[in-house]
Amino acid sequence: MLNLLLLPAAGISVVQTTNMTTTKPPLKQCHSEVSIAIDNDKWAAMSAETDWNDEASKYRQTRFSSRRIRKRVIFKQGDCNVVQGNVAKRRRRYLQDIFTTLVDIQWRWTLVVFALSFILSWLGFGTIWYLISYSHGDVTAYQRGVDDSYKPCVTYIFGFTSAFLFSLETQHTIGYGNRYVTEECPEAVFILALQSITGVFIQAFMVGIVFAKLSRPKKRAQTLLFSRNAVVCHRDGVPCLMFRVGDMRKSHIIEAHVTAQIIRRRITKEGEILPFYQQNMEVSCDGGDDRLMFIWPTIVVHKIDKESPLYNLSAQDMLRERFEIVVMLEGVVESTGMTTQARSSYLPSEILWGHRFESVVKFKRETGEYEVDYTTFNNTYEVDTPLCSARQLAAVKKELCKQTGAELTDDSECGVAAEEPRLAVDDSGSGSAAELCRGEEEDGC
Numbered sequence: 001m002l003n004l005l006l007l008p009a010a011g012i013s014v015v016q017t018t019n020m021t022t023t024k025p026p027l028k029q030c031h032s033e034v035s036i037a038i039d040n041d042k043w044a045a046m047s048a049e050t051d052w053n054d055e056a057s058k059y060r061q062t063r064f065s066s067r068r069i070r071k072r073v074i075f076k077q078g079d080c081n082v083v084q085g086n087v088a089k090r091r092r093r094y095l096q097d098i099f100t101t102l103v104d105i106q107w108r109w110t111l112v113v114f115a116l117s118f119i120l121s122w123l124g125f126g127t128i129w130y131l132i133s134y135s136h137g138d139v140t141a142y143q144r145g146v147d148d149s150y151k152p153c154v155t156y157i158f159g160f161t162s163a164f165l166f167s168l169e170t171q172h173t174i175g176y177g178n179r180y181v182t183e184e185c186p187e188a189v190f191i192l193a194l195q196s197i198t199g200v201f202i203q204a205f206m207v208g209i210v211f212a213k214l215s216r217p218k219k220r221a222q223t224l225l226f227s228r229n230a231v232v233c234h235r236d237g238v239p240c241l242m243f244r245v246g247d248m249r250k251s252h253i254i255e256a257h258v259t260a261q262i263i264r265r266r267i268t269k270e271g272e273i274l275p276f277y278q279q280n281m282e283v284s285c286d287g288g289d290d291r292l293m294f295i296w297p298t299i300v301v302h303k304i305d306k307e308s309p310l311y312n313l314s315a316q317d318m319l320r321e322r323f324e325i326v327v328m329l330e331g332v333v334e335s336t337g338m339t340t341q342a343r344s345s346y347l348p349s350e351i352l353w354g355h356r357f358e359s360v361v362k363f364k365r366e367t368g369e370y371e372v373d374y375t376t377f378n379n380t381y382e383v384d385t386p387l388c389s390a391r392q393l394a395a396v397k398k399e400l401c402k403q404t405g406a407e408l409t410d411d412s413e414c415g416v417a418a419e420e421p422r423l424a425v426d427d428s429g430s431g432s433a434a435e436l437c438r439g440e441e442e443d444g445c
Contacts, residue, residue: 073263073276074326074345076228078221102209103216110213114206121202122167125195129154130163132188153185171199217340220333223248224342225297228378230325231355232304232318232385239304239390241281243346244357245329246297246377253331253340256294258283260302262309264323279309281325294331296361296372304390315353315387323348354385 073081087093094101102110133139138152139159156179157163166179170192181188227244234240247253259280266277283302285292292298304310313321325346333340358379362371386393 072324072345072347074324074343076226076344078343099205099209099212103212107213110209114210117202117206121171121195121198122164125171125191125198126160126164126167128191129157129166129188130160132185132191133157133163136185151182151184153188154181155179167195170195215336215338217333217336217338220336220338220340221342224253224329224340225374225377226327226329226342226344227357228350229355229380230346230351231357231380232351232353233356233383234385235301239385239393241302241304241310241325241351242299242357243327244297244299244377245292245294245327246360246372246374247294248374251334253294253329254334255291256329256331257289257291258285258300258327258329259290260300260325260327262323262325264309264321281309282307283327296370297374297377299357300327308390311390314389314392317389318348318351318353321348325351352380353387354382355380356383 075081102113130139132153136153138154138157141150141152142156142158154163154166157166162179169175169179173196181192183189225246225248230241230243232239232241235242245258260283261278261280263276263278266274268274281302283290283300285298285300292300302308302310309323310318327344327346329342331340332338358376358381360373360376362373363369364371388396
């Protein structure tokens with residue numbers, strides 16, 4: 001018995017055959033299309049394909065309504081879905097690092113603190129100036145009327161309003177000229193110097209907070225884009241998980257590099273359950289390492305090989321598994337020299353099996369420039385891709401090489417010029433597919 005998953009050029013279909021004869025079918029067009037027409041098994045093939053499509057559509061229809069599917073660690077825009085709770089002495093710890101606290105809080109609270117810091121300082125020193133004038137008798141003396149021989153601590157302080165205005169003029173060095181400190185009261189001279197120093201400190205502190213919030217590299221990450229979906233397809237005969245990253249600004253990200261991790265449940269050999277086990281995923285860009293020349297949108301590739309955590313997952317397993325792939329793009333902002341990081345994540349429902357990204361870079365002959373069309377940034381198209389896992393596909397290729405006598409290369413291909421056949425065994429893995437390509441090595445089967 002031989003069970004095969006066949007992928008014609010028009011789309012994905014699952015064909016199940018039983019009791020196949022040893023007659024060799026013609027395979028001269030195996031590179032462009034693989035098809036087996038068996039009337040007795042036509043309904044079985046349609047049923048298998050319908051079951052897989054129903055499973056996928058059912059999953060996609062419930063991914064927004066099911067509470068289970070919505071659970072994710074990193075949101076699509078990069079925010080962490082983590083809340084720190086039951087922290088001992090939490091408020092005291094935040095106040096000890098007040099500068100970072102004011103930078104991290106929302107803008108409305110920062111503006112409230114900005115306004116209150118000045119208003120409270122004006123009111124506080126205004127009260128002190130009023131008490132100094134009142135204790136010296138300046139307020140009552142002005143109310144009774146004084147002659148030119150009377151020397152107050154602060155001139156023209158008639159009440160609290162006058163003291164508040166003098167505090168405002170002193171702290172911001174406005175100096176209208178009517179109110180000023182005399183040599184009559186030493187405490188007034190001391191308060192004048194203290195308020196001047198305090199005003200400079202408050203201005204420097206609040207301006208620093210506002211500037212830090214405006215220049216944070218976190219805002220630069222808002223212009224770094226990740227594709228809405230990740231895709232699984234073949235590149236150079238190797239199954240790969242791919243996603244696209246882009247930068248909408250003209251100023252580039254220097255030393256940009258991409259990292260990826262998968263978060264899922266794992267049970268150790270000792271039986272310990274790790275509900276959020278993090279495992280690194282090797283990624284590369286255009287045949288290089290994880291560093292990229294970020295001048296236009298780039299496709300980041302993760303090869304699904306023996307070291308990949310997706311090596312044992314088929315298309316149906318991908319729909320049922322619970323995991324999250326977190327991707328991070330880091331680099332130095334060219335205009336500010338600060339390091340920034342952009343994050344996103346992909347759930348199993350956001351991974352398109354058998355798709356490939358459309359090109360977004362075009363050359364304009366009229367202007368001699370390369371144009372990036374971001375309207376197609378998330379667009380994909382279907383390609384022939386086996387529904388089995390990479391492990392099962394490697395087993396089929398190994399069997400093909402064993403039957404044909406060819407050597408298995410590092411990229412899991414039979415010989416140097418061999419091309420990957422568009423077929424794969426199902427989960428049972430029974431039988432051998434070498435009969436389909438025996439004697440047809442010149443066609444690349």
